[in-house]
Amino acid sequence: MSYESALRCRECGREYPLDPIFSCEFCFGPLEVDYDYEAIGAVISRESIAAGPPTLWRYAELLPCDPAFRVDIGTGYTPLLRARRLGEALGLERLWLKNDTVNPSWSFKDRVVSVAISRARQFGFEAMACASTGNLANSVAAHAASAGMEAFVFIPDDLEQGKVVGSAIYAPTLVMVEGSYDDVNRLCTELSGTHRWAFVNINVRPYYAEGSRTLAYEVAEQLGWRAPDHAVVPMASGSLFTKIWKGFQEFARLGLIEEPQTRMSGAQAAGCSPITTAYREGSLNFVPQKPDTIARSLAIGNPADGYYALKTMEETGGGAEMASDPEIVEGVKLLAETEGIFTESAGGVTVACLKRMVESGHIRPDEETVVFITGAGLKTVEAVAEETAEPLRIPADASAFDEALAARLAVVAGVTSEGS
Amino acid sequence: MATKRVRLTFEPDLIKEPVIYRLGREFALVTNIRMADVDESVGWVVLELEGKPAEIERGLGWARELGVRVDDATLGDVVEG
Numbered sequence: 392m393s394y395e396s397a398l399r400c401r402e403c404g405r406e407y408p409l410d411p412i413f414s415c416e417f418c419f420g421p422l423e424v425d426y427d428y429e430a431i432g433a434v435i436s437r438e439s440i441a442a443g444p445p446t447l448w449r450y451a452e453l454l455p456c457d458p459a460f461r462v463d464i465g466t467g468y469t470p471l472l473r474a475r476r477l478g479e480a481l482g483l484e485r486l487w488l489k490n491d492t493v494n495p496s497w498s499f500k501d502r503v504v505s506v507a508i509s510r511a512r513q514f515g516f517e518a519m520a521c522a523s524t525g526n527l528a529n530s531v532a533a534h535a536a537s538a539g540m541e542a543f544v545f546i547p548d549d550l551e552q553g554k555v556v557g558s559a560i561y562a563p564t565l566v567m568v569e570g571s572y573d574d575v576n577r578l579c580t581e582l583s584g585t586h587r588w589a590f591v592n593i594n595v596r597p598y599y600a601e602g603s604r605t606l607a608y609e610v611a612e613q614l615g616w617r618a619p620d621h622a623v624v625p626m627a628s629g630s631l632f633t634k635i636w637k638g639f640q641e642f643a644r645l646g647l648i649e650e651p652q653t654r655m656s657g658a659q660a661a662g663c664s665p666i667t668t669a670y671r672e673g674s675l676n677f678v679p680q681k682p683d684t685i686a687r688s689l690a691i692g693n694p695a696d697g698y699y700a701l702k703t704m705e706e707t708g709g710g711a712e713m714a715s716d717p718e719i720v721e722g723v724k725l726l727a728e729t730e731g732i733f734t735e736s737a738g739g740v741t742v743a744c745l746k747r748m749v750e751s752g753h754i755r756p757d758e759e760t761v762v763f764i765t766g767a768g769l770k771t772v773e774a775v776a777e778e779t780a781e782p783l784r785i786p787a788d789a790s791a792f793d794e795a796l797a798a799r800l801a802v803v804a805g806v807t808s809e810g811s
Numbered sequence: 812m813a814t815k816r817v818r819l820t821f822e823p824d825l826i827k828e829p830v831i832y833r834l835g836r837e838f839a840l841v842t843n844i845r846m847a848d849v850d851e852s853v854g855w856v857v858l859e860l861e862g863k864p865a866e867i868e869r870g871l872g873w874a875r876e877l878g879v880r881v882d883d884a885t886l887g888d889v890v891e892g
Binding site: 419421523593690 | 890
């Protein structure tokens with residue numbers, strides 16, 4: 392059984408039946424799933440959640456789908472790690488990392504896709520589709536394979552090899568589209584109108600987006616049933632950002648945590664920063680941009696939820712930052728070298744923006760901060776491949792090793808003394 | 812007949828151009844402004860266009876050539892990370 396009650400327009404509040412539709416006929420506002428919170432409150436408790444499976448389906452009552460149709464390949468309930476060394480490097484006393492790189496297809500997109508494909512099955516769709524720069528494509532292909540559904544996956548033709556193979560291995564119909572980012576956008580919008588597929592982020596978007604709330608549920612549960620002081624979240628469409636805030640609010644509404652005082656702050660790449668730019672200008676209206684950044688998974692120039700992300704920042708006293716491509720690479724390396732987590736370039740954006748927020752005083756050293764790391768680094772090795780130290784190359788000989796090590800240490804010492 | 816909802820974004824040098832008037836006059840299209848914000852630095856308009864699909868595309872192609880950015884109005888980008 393599910394507790395979703397209707398779709399509701401976020402702008403004008405008009406109600407719609409629970410169909411595969413995504414926008415209001417009157418004002419074009421986005422539709423969002425509404426729930427019967429009273430009924431959920433009667434059945435859900437900290438104990439019932441803790442007794443659930445170690446996946447996002449432990450929050451099944453809060454997901455917009457009948458769990459009988461669920462496609463669960465082990466997504467969610469990922470680790471929340473105390474980041475002492477990164478915190479020390481940045482000057483934060485209580486820093487936590489939500490490590491969503493360990494999902495089945497190595498990104499947080501598994502959360503939204505798990506929900507979208509389950510709802511699509513409930514609707515009776517036989518095929519899934521998406522347009523993606525990688526992570527969403529990987530996840531749709533993986534989940535469709537597990538559900539025995541057909542999958543049509545559209546990707547730009549210049550994508551990193553790791554992301555192409557990461558979809559192809561699940562044997563979807565993989566389509567590499569020639570042309571600019573805007574051409575891919577246009578083609579896929581058109582196809583979504585002419586094919587009866589569940590396009591995960593178009594006709595089943597209201598359901599799909601709800602999967603992101605589970606990140607907030609997990610953080611609250613893992614912190615011992617409370618929300619943090621500050622959350623730093625990467626922003627592409629802005630949907631993840633707004634849904635994490637919604638998740639904290641819902642948990643409070645259900646009496647599972649105290650009213651959240653969390654400040655919500657967002658991270659973007661400088662090469663695609665429509666939301667951060669609007670924030671800096673003090674505007675709630677962003678101007679679309681043409682993406683040009685190594686952080687391909689955040690490259691959304693015309694973000695569907697940009698306005699709502701800006702409203703959330705205003706409401707919570709949060710903010711937004713942006714990081715240049717070199718800063719993004721430094722962010723990836725800093726996280727790897729301090730916490731042993733290899734993130735893709737989007738995670739580099741988040742860490743680099745966190746650093747900027749601490750340096751500017753936007754985040755105070757004593758604020759308990761959770762940073763969301765949403766994708767794994769092996770997907771985008773190209774971004775950092777040339778930035779790592781050269782390995783020592785030696786013959787299989789112990790003295791050659793000692794010599795090479797001494798030479799390396801001398802170089803490191805030289806660099807250090809030059810720098811001091 | 813079809814309808815299409817688009818968001819047009821104008822750079823400063825195009826703000827004074829009567830683009831929407833010309834879309835309705837030079838193409839067989841009915842234009843319906845649903846939301847808009849224009850100031851001296853940038854302008855955007857959310858527009859519903861009604862007409863034959865090919866005519867809608869012809870009109871939007873003309874606007875793009877003029878330098879207007881044309882995006883889908885309700886979805887935002889559909890290519891995701």
